[in-house]
Amino acid sequence: MSDFEPKIIAFLCTWCAYVAADTAGIARYKQKPNVRVIRVLCSGMVDPSYVLKAFTTGADAVLVGGCHPGDCHYISGNFKAMRRAPLLNKLLEEMGVESGRFRLEWIAASDAPQYAEIINQMSEEVRRLGPFSPSMIK
Amino acid sequence: MGTNPVLNKKLAIFTATGCRACENAILDIHYQVSSLSRYADIAFWPYVLGSEWRDLEKQERIDICFFSGAIRTGGDREAALKLREKSRIMVACGACAAFGGMPGLVNMSQSSGESGQSQGTMDNNQQASEEKKPELPPLEPRVLGLSQIVKVDYFVPGCPPTQNFLWAAIQSLVCNGQSPARLSFAASRLPETIGRSITSGILPPKGSIFAGEKAVCASCSRVKEEKRFETYKRPYQAYEESGRCLLEQGLVCQGITTREGCGGLCTAVGLPCRGCFGKAEAVFDPGAKMVSAIGSTFDSDDAQEIAAVVDDFVDLVGTFYRYTLPTQCALFSTPPKD
Amino acid sequence: MPTLTPEGRKGNFREVELGFTEEMAREEGQRCLSCSICCQCGECISKCGPKAIDLNDHERIHELDVGSIIVATGFKIFDPTPLTHYGFGRYPEVYTSLQFERLNNATGPTEGKIRTKDGRVPEKVAIIHCVGSRDQSHNKYCSRVCCMYSMKLAHLVKEKVAAEVYEFYIDIRSPGKGYEEFYNRLQEEGTHFIRGKVAEVTDIVDDPADRGRLTVVAEDTLARKIRRIPVDMVVLSVGLKAADGVEDVARMVGISQDADGWINELHPKLGPLATPSDGIFIAGCCQGPKDIPDSVAQAQGAAALALSLISRGKIEIEPTVAVVNDRLCTGCKTCVELCAYSAVSFVEEKKTAFVNDILCKGCGTCAAACPVAAISVQHFTPDQIFAEIEGILA
Numbered sequence: 001m002s003d004f005e006p007k008i009i010a011f012l013c014t015w016c017a018y019v020a021a022d023t024a025g026i027a028r029y030k031q032k033p034n035v036r037v038i039r040v041l042c043s044g045m046v047d048p049s050y051v052l053k054a055f056t057t058g059a060d061a062v063l064v065g066g067c068h069p070g071d072c073h074y075i076s077g078n079f080k081a082m083r084r085a086p087l088l089n090k091l092l093e094e095m096g097v098e099s100g101r102f103r104l105e106w107i108a109a110s111d112a113p114q115y116a117e118i119i120n121q122m123s124e125e126v127r128r129l130g131p132f133s134p135s136m137i138k
Numbered sequence: 139m140g141t142n143p144v145l146n147k148k149l150a151i152f153t154a155t156g157c158r159a160c161e162n163a164i165l166d167i168h169y170q171v172s173s174l175s176r177y178a179d180i181a182f183w184p185y186v187l188g189s190e191w192r193d194l195e196k197q198e199r200i201d202i203c204f205f206s207g208a209i210r211t212g213g214d215r216e217a218a219l220k221l222r223e224k225s226r227i228m229v230a231c232g233a234c235a236a237f238g239g240m241p242g243l244v245n246m247s248q249s250s251g252e253s254g255q256s257q258g259t260m261d262n263n264q265q266a267s268e269e270k271k272p273e274l275p276p277l278e279p280r281v282l283g284l285s286q287i288v289k290v291d292y293f294v295p296g297c298p299p300t301q302n303f304l305w306a307a308i309q310s311l312v313c314n315g316q317s318p319a320r321l322s323f324a325a326s327r328l329p330e331t332i333g334r335s336i337t338s339g340i341l342p343p344k345g346s347i348f349a350g351e352k353a354v355c356a357s358c359s360r361v362k363e364e365k366r367f368e369t370y371k372r373p374y375q376a377y378e379e380s381g382r383c384l385l386e387q388g389l390v391c392q393g394i395t396t397r398e399g400c401g402g403l404c405t406a407v408g409l410p411c412r413g414c415f416g417k418a419e420a421v422f423d424p425g426a427k428m429v430s431a432i433g434s435t436f437d438s439d440d441a442q443e444i445a446a447v448v449d450d451f452v453d454l455v456g457t458f459y460r461y462t463l464p465t466q467c468a469l470f471s472t473p474p475k476d
Numbered sequence: 477m478p479t480l481t482p483e484g485r486k487g488n489f490r491e492v493e494l495g496f497t498e499e500m501a502r503e504e505g506q507r508c509l510s511c512s513i514c515c516q517c518g519e520c521i522s523k524c525g526p527k528a529i530d531l532n533d534h535e536r537i538h539e540l541d542v543g544s545i546i547v548a549t550g551f552k553i554f555d556p557t558p559l560t561h562y563g564f565g566r567y568p569e570v571y572t573s574l575q576f577e578r579l580n581n582a583t584g585p586t587e588g589k590i591r592t593k594d595g596r597v598p599e600k601v602a603i604i605h606c607v608g609s610r611d612q613s614h615n616k617y618c619s620r621v622c623c624m625y626s627m628k629l630a631h632l633v634k635e636k637v638a639a640e641v642y643e644f645y646i647d648i649r650s651p652g653k654g655y656e657e658f659y660n661r662l663q664e665e666g667t668h669f670i671r672g673k674v675a676e677v678t679d680i681v682d683d684p685a686d687r688g689r690l691t692v693v694a695e696d697t698l699a700r701k702i703r704r705i706p707v708d709m710v711v712l713s714v715g716l717k718a719a720d721g722v723e724d725v726a727r728m729v730g731i732s733q734d735a736d737g738w739i740n741e742l743h744p745k746l747g748p749l750a751t752p753s754d755g756i757f758i759a760g761c762c763q764g765p766k767d768i769p770d771s772v773a774q775a776q777g778a779a780a781l782a783l784s785l786i787s788r789g790k791i792e793i794e795p796t797v798a799v800v801n802d803r804l805c806t807g808c809k810t811c812v813e814l815c816a817y818s819a820v821s822f823v824e825e826k827k828t829a830f831v832n833d834i835l836c837k838g839c840g841t842c843a844a845a846c847p848v849a850a851i852s853v854q855h856f857t858p859d860q861i862f863a864e865i866e867g868i869l870a
Contacts, residue, residue: 007869036868041796041856045840048426048433049849052468053862058869069439074839075732075752075816082441084433084844086448091429094455095469134469353848355808356827365810385808394808394847420804420849422858427847431810434845 006126008035008119009054010063013043015073017065017107017115024112031116032123035063042066043104044077048088051102055092056134061101061126063119068106078106100125101132147201147312150182150194150221154214155241155281156207160232161185163298164204167305173317174308191220200225202311204294208234208241208464209282213275222288227311230284231304233297233414236347238283238464240297243456245280245463245470283465293347297414297461300400303348306336315339327351327398349399353418354411358393358402360384365435370450373410384410385432390457394431395424414461423468425458544755544782545729547739548775549722551761554608554615554714562607562712563677567690568593570677570710573625580632590637590709598639598708602692603630604674605645609715617736619715619765623649626713627658630667641667642705644674644694652769672697677710716765729756730818738764749778753817754835757781796838796855798831804850805829811842811851 012018018039024031040046043066054062064085066078085104092102103122107115153161165171165186180187182194194200203225209215222228230236238245284290294307306328309317315338327350331342350357362383371388384391384405391410393402397418404411417424438444459467478494485492496504509517514531521529553574556564564570569592571579582588592598603626609619623645630641648669650659663669672694681691686706696703718737726733731751732740739762742750749757759778760771785791798819807827811820819835820842822828829851831842843851849858 009865009868038861038864038868040840040861041853042839042841045844045853045856047844047849047858048429049422049468049858050861050865052423052426054865054869056468057865059865074837074841076439077816077839077841079439080434080814080841080845082439083436083444084430086445087429087433087451087454088426090448090451091425091454091458094453095467097469352804353806353808355806362807362809364813365808366813383808394806394810398806418804418806418848420801420858421847422849422862427849430845431808431847434814434841435810 004127004131006034006060006123006131007058008061008063008122008126009059010035010037010065010119011040011043011046011050012037012065012107013045013067013073013078014039014041016067016071016109017043017105019109020107020112020115021065023109024116027112029112029116030120032120034123034126035119042072042074042077043081044072044074044079046081048084048091051088051092055097055101055132060129060132061122062103063122064102064104065107065115065118066104068108071108097132098129100129146177146179148197148199149178149180149312150200150203150225151180151186152182152184152203152205152207152217152221154205154207154217154235154284155210156232156234156239158185158206159298160204160206160234163232163296163301163304164308167301167308170305170308170317173313177313177317194220194224197224202227202229204229204231205284206232206235208239209278209284209287210241211275211277215278215287218284218287227291228284228288229292229294229307229311230290231294231307232299233295233416233461235284236290236293236295237416237462237466238281238286239461242281242283242463242465243460246455281464286465286471291344292342293345293349295347295349295397295415296400297412299348300403302401303332303399306332307348310335310339310341313339327357347397347416349397349415351419352398354393354396354398354400354402354405354415355383357398357400358383358405360402360405362386365431366437367432367435367447368437370447379408384408390428390432390451392424392428392458395421395427412460413458416462417466424462424466425454426468428458429454544757544785546757546759546775546778546782547725547729547731547751547762548758548760548778549719549725549739549762551716551765552719554619554717556607556712556714558614559607559712561676562604562674562710563679563690564712567677567679567710569690569708570712573622573629573711573713576629576709576711577625580629580636588636590633590639592708596708597637598633600640600642600689600705600707601630601633601709601711602642602644602674602677602690602705602707603711603713604677604692605643605713606673607712607714608717610646615715615717615736617715617765618649620649621765621767622713622715623647624652624655624658624767626711627662627667629711630662631658631665634662634665634667639708642692642707643667643669644692645669645671646673652767670694670696670703672703681706716761718762722762729753731756731758738762749774749781752837755782755785791834793834794838796853797833797836798838798840798843798851798853799833800829800831801850801852802826802828804848806848806850808847810845810847814841814845816841 012021043064046064051062066081069078072078105118151161181197182189203221205221209218233239294304315336329351332348334340335342360383361381365386369388373389389410392413393405393411395418396411396413397415399415421427436444463470465471480490480492480494516531556562578584579586580588605622605626608614626643630643633639633641648659650656674692674694676693678691681687681689682704689706689708690710692705692707694703730753734740739758741748741763742752751758757778759774805828809822811829812822817835817837819832821830823830838853840853840856843853852858
């Protein structure tokens with residue numbers, strides 16, 4: 001599928017990840033155009049329902065970006081995201097969502113190059129995995 | 139059968155692919171059965187009366203059809219369509235009809251996509267005696283809930299439905315609020331529209347669910363102290379008989395996302411809720427919310443500790459969507475992208 | 477007490493009270509009741525001019541409803557006992573800086589004179605910087621005040637007993653008004669500053685004439701040689717640590733500590749006095765080691781912040797706060813303990829959760845965790861986010 005362009009939904013927290021994404025854009029880092037950003041206040045605000053909604057609406061992958069542990073603007077919101085992620089991963093894998101389609105990443109506000117690298121890498125990986133279809137069951 | 143044949147409602151009671159516990163539950167309303175016989179004329183009930191399809195065809199109209207069981211075979215689909223066409227009001231009775239039920243779990247397996255022959259292998263011996271065996275109808279590509287085939291007017295969830303709300307459905311739909319017999323709803327709250335239909339016969343809006351509005355926790359008798367999930371426990375593992383919330387003791391109780399109505403029958407005796415009443419009102423996907431609620435309350439912020447606890451969990455899909463995979467699991471209830 | 481006659485006082489500045497003779501002192505001493513505890517004799521009451529003593533007073537617990545709290549629990553010094561190579565607790569002439577301060581104090585055991593424990597005047601004093609601070613094995617941070625107080629102690633030694641003073645340092649940290657100038661003055665006064673961490677304080681001396689002294693062994697990194705300097709007294713410039721019992725105070729008011737035990741401020745640059753919990757302010761060393769001028773500045777700032785809450789009469793909050801839908805809330809209590817700001821409470825009468833929108837910062841953690849989606853953050857509701865997802869993937 002050489003012409004497959006993955007659609008990646010990124011839930012980025014306002015205070016760190018979103019700022020990094022914004023800075024990456026301003027600094028003109030080369031980024032693949034596959035990511036569509038939804039700004040949330042905190043990575044802890046990302047309900048697993050949103051992740052599932054994204055997959056059922058046509059996303060091929062979902063990225064959740066938050067502050068580094070210890071640096072959360074709301075003190076411990078990212079810890080809650082960190083607690084939910086492994087269980088959500090397990091549920092997704094049981095339902096046939098391949099590993100690599102859902103990622104939780106810590107992105108500091110000053111780390112624009114890291115943000116660009118993550119989305120470029122993720123775009124490539126999802127391109128390899130191919131489009132996601134909800135009827136795909138193991 | 140009834141006192142006044144003109145006023146009596148014509149009933150059809152049918153199970154597609156199911157265990158028939160829902161039909162038993164209708165009989166299980168004990169002495170209220172006399173009300174049923176007074177207000178209803180059961181025209182089609184294969185299970186109890188041995189009715190056949192031609193008995194149904196003789197009827198001009200059916201007032202209310204209590205349809206149980208999931209849609210698994212072509213025969214189920216045909217039955218659903220036939221009964222929907224004949225019936226004024228179609229009630230999805232029980233978790234299988236309402237949500238797809240336990241048979242719905244088969245949708246996780248790839249081989250449910252094959253149509254035609256049954257799952258068993260056909261060897262030479264079987265081929266010889268094939269004529270003697272009844273022909274199995276073709277399998278649907280996936281198990282479906284009733285509402286995914288026909289328009290359903292009311293839902294009575296549960297596996298099987300509990301006495302209280304089943305009686306509420308009969309009282310309001312069949313007896314139109316006329317029957318003097320009442321059941322106690324002290325154990326769980328009664329939504330206003332349902333309460334009104336029981337007492338005055340004003341039907342609830344189409345699509346209503348004969349169950350409570352909140353989740354099971356609201357009517358569960360256990361004490362909730364502080365939500366902190368430390369370790370994962372299987373139901374057979376010891377837990378303290380302290381009257382404390384089961385989820386707080388490490389059992390995966392789905393009462394937090396499941397619609398109430400049963401009065402917390404299972405949790406009261408120490409059995410974690412399995413979610414047979416389906417998801418509570420505002421929930422998008424019960425599995426996602428269970429993951430969120432349990433995950434958020436893990437008693438650790440260390441990645442390795444969390445990974446170790448998560449490792450203990452088994453069969454998340456089978457647990458969270460035990461009764462609701464075809465209709466309420468976001469990923470599995472979406473039609474395939476073609 | 478015999479006094480000087482009025483005539484004897486004229487034209488001079490002689491002390492009026494002549495003092496006791498030995499017999500008078502002994503007689504006075506006989507009056508002591510040797511009770512050692514308060515026997516409620518009431519002597520103190522009659523002697524107290526302002527009538528400040530009330531023997532009938534007792535411990536009372538007051539409950540106050542307050543709008544803000546300022547936490548100023550201070551610090552304690554680092555205990556150098558684990559640093560056995562410095563000999564604190566083993567050698568009598570190894571002191572902590574706080575002990576040495578007390579020695580220098582006019583109300584202290586020697587009325588401010590610097591003497592060894594056997595009464596000698598020291599000829600050489602060593603001051604060792606960074607004891608317990610800037611140390612990978614103990615506290616990694618710099619305690620900020622030690623360089624300046626070490627220099628103060630060095631200056632006092634020079635002034636009082638004109639001893640040789642050796643200061644063993646890693647870096648000299650002297651920011652602040654007049655601080656660098658003070659450092660220069662000390663150098664002019666002849667204090668020896670040796671750049672090197674002290675490896676050992678030992679009672680083994682190289683020269684028999686130094687028997688009884690302590691030898692301080694350190695590498696002088698600038699001169700590139702090992703120094704073994706015999707001294708009479710060693711002062712350990714101990715660092716600062718968070719005070720005992722801070723964890724309990726912090727937990728009680730709902731604030732947190734960092735890895736070193738200092739209270740977490742709202743923002744390291746822009747919010748040094750506030751905490752994430754609204755209405756709780758911090759001041760002084762509990763937030764991090766600092767000297768007196770900085771502590772005073774913080775205290776005044778914290779007081780001003782607290783006053784500003786009171787004087788305004790109303791406060792502005794962000795609209796993005798979480799709201800509980802009572803119709804849906806089942807009272808499962810999943811949300812209550814998740815809030816970092818303690819904004820979510822449980823209302824027993826209604827068996828539902830309640831979000832205090834003054835404290836709520838809108839992070840949405842409770843909303844995401846709620847198993848029935850009964851809590852949602854205004855302007856970030858599930859419906860709105862679902863609409864975004866659908867729109868963005870259309």
